[in-house]
Every structure is written in structure tokens, then in C-alpha cells.
Amino acid sequence: MTETTILIQNHRSIRKYSSKPINDAILQDLFLSAQSASSSHNVQAYSIIVVKDKEKKDKISKLAGDQKWVRECPVLLVFCADLFKMKTACEMNDAPYALNGIENLIVGIVDTALAAQTLLIGAESYGLGGVYIGGIRNDVNQVSQLLELPEYVIPIAGMCLGYPDDNPGKKPRQPLSIVVHDEYYRKDNIVPGLLDYDDIMSEYYSNRTDGEKTSGWTELMAEYLASERRLDLKEFIIEKGIKII
Numbered sequence: 001m002t003e004t005t006i007l008i009q010n011h012r013s014i015r016k017y018s019s020k021p022i023n024d025a026i027l028q029d030l031f032l033s034a035q036s037a038s039s040s041h042n043v044q045a046y047s048i049i050v051v052k053d054k055e056k057k058d059k060i061s062k063l064a065g066d067q068k069w070v071r072e073c074p075v076l077l078v079f080c081a082d083l084f085k086m087k088t089a090c091e092m093n094d095a096p097y098a099l100n101g102i103e104n105l106i107v108g109i110v111d112t113a114l115a116a117q118t119l120l121i122g123a124e125s126y127g128l129g130g131v132y133i134g135g136i137r138n139d140v141n142q143v144s145q146l147l148e149l150p151e152y153v154i155p156i157a158g159m160c161l162g163y164p165d166d167n168p169g170k171k172p173r174q175p176l177s178i179v180v181h182d183e184y185y186r187k188d189n190i191v192p193g194l195l196d197y198d199d200i201m202s203e204y205y206s207n208r209t210d211g212e213k214t215s216g217w218t219e220l221m222a223e224y225l226a227s228e229r230r231l232d233l234k235e236f237i238i239e240k241g242i243k244i245i
């Protein structure tokens with residue numbers, strides 16, 4: 001193992017922070033790190049909105065399902081897929097732009113995720129902790145208004161950052177037998193692998209909750225996937241100018 005892989009494999013989401021602020025030089029270094037992530041065709045189709053203002057964090061926290069770590073973190077970053085800069089580049093060159101369709105949206109979302117995760121790893125290397133906030137997509141319209149996001153800019157995920165005041169256990173991941181496939185996809189591995197993972201997760205939750213929660217992963221996924229959510233996203237994306245149908 002290298003120092004970097006040890007750091008990466010030591011990741012856990014942090015939802016409680018000390019009062020120590022994050023200094024600006026560290027934040028700048030993290031933004032430069034995020035920017036060093038690979039980018040499809042070098043389009044760099046993302047923007048990061050930095051939110052430190054208490055009132056704004058309060059509002060976003062409420063919109064994100066009243067998650068208190070959003071309110072309490074010293075810095076909240078909102079990662080957005082940003083096709084506005086691509087559109088502007090075309091306009092600056094008096095060229096037509098074909099930003100419609102799923103492809104450019106995928107490019108934007110993938111670029112955004114790569115930048116976000118690169119930043120989080122950098123943050124953890126400074127001893128910071130963080131957690132992604134998909135909850136910002138609970139009400140994309142209001143989040144978009146609050147952050148004054150122009151057309152072609154879609155909020156993808158928030159990220160709370162701060163110095164940890166918590167040391168949660170590491171959450172086990174799926175067995176590698178159902179994640180990494182040698183040369184071809186091993187469909188037969190999936191059910192046995194998931195059964196093993198159910199046992200692992202059940203024990204993990206049981207230990208974390210003094211036996212109160214003992215669900216396996218498949219049960220939790222079945223619960224989570226039983227209903228559709230955030231059905232307004234499609235319309236929001238179309239209203240932002242990206243014709244995905």
C-alpha cells in the first residue's frame with residue numbers, strides 16, 4: 001500500500017465538525033487539486049459554489065431535508081455540472097452549439113464527480129473530513145435560485161467540509177468478487193456476493209447500533225428503490241436549456 005491508497009481506503013463520511021475554521025490557503029489548494037482531475041475532452045464542465053454564509057447554509061440545510069451537518073459545517077461546497085461555459089465558448093466563436101441530448105449532460109456530471117472526489121481526497125489528506133449532500137437535489141429549483149445558477153448549470157451534489165469531531169467506523173463495501181470481473185461479467189457471482197455482503201452489513205449495523213439495526217444491504221436497497229424520487233429533475237434540466245428528450 002502507498003500513503004495515498006491508505007488515505008483513500010481510510011475514508012468515511014464525516015458529519016460532525018470542530019469549530020476550527022478551514023484556512024483559505026488550504027481551500028485554494030483543494031480547488032487546484034479538484035481542477036487537476038481528468039476531464040472529458042478537457043471541457044472542465046463544472047463549477048464549485050463555496051458557501052460559508054450562515055444564513056445561506058441554513059436555507060440549503062432545510063432544502064436538503066434538514067441535514068444539520070449542512071448547517072454546522074464551516075464550508076459547504078456545491079458542485080454543479082456546468083455547460084454554460086461550453087455554450088459561452090461557442091458564442092464567443094460565433095459557432096453553433098449542440099449541447100442538447102444526454103451525452104453532454106453525462107460529460108458534465110462525470111467531470112463534476114471527478115473534481116469533487118479529487119477535492120475530497122485532498123481534503124482528507126489535510127486531516128479534514130467531509131460528506132456529500134445529494135439532498136441538495138431535493139429542491140433543485142430553490143437551490144438554483146439561491147445560488148443564482150444560470151441556464152445550463154445543474155447542481156449535482158453538495159459537500160460539507162470541516163475538521164472532524166467524530167470518528168465513525170469505516171463502512172464495509174461490496175466484496176470484490178461482484179465489483180471486479182476478470183475479462184467478462186460474472187453474473188453468477190452476484191447473488192452469493194450480495195448474500196455475503198448482507199451478512200457483513202448486518203453485523204456492521206448491529207455493532208453500530210447495539211443490535212437495534214440489523215438490516216442487510218439488499219434489504220436497505222429494496223426499501224430505498226421501492227419508490228421513485230426527485231421526479232422534478234428532468235423538467236428542471238430541460239428548463240435550464242438542456243434538451244434531454
Ligand SMILES: Cc1cc2nc3c(=O)[nH]c(=O)nc-3n(C[C@H](O)[C@H](O)[C@H](O)COP(=O)(O)O)c2cc1C
Pocket residue numbers: 011012013014015067131132133134135136157170171
Ligand atoms: C452523491 C452522493 C450523495 C450523498 N448524499 C448524502 C446526503 O445527502 N446526506 C448524507 O448524510 N450523506 C450523503 N452521502 C454519503 C453517503 O451516504 C456515504 O458516502 C455512504 O453511505 C458510504 O459511507 P462512507 O462515505 O462513510 O464510506 C452521499 C454520497 C454521495 C456519493
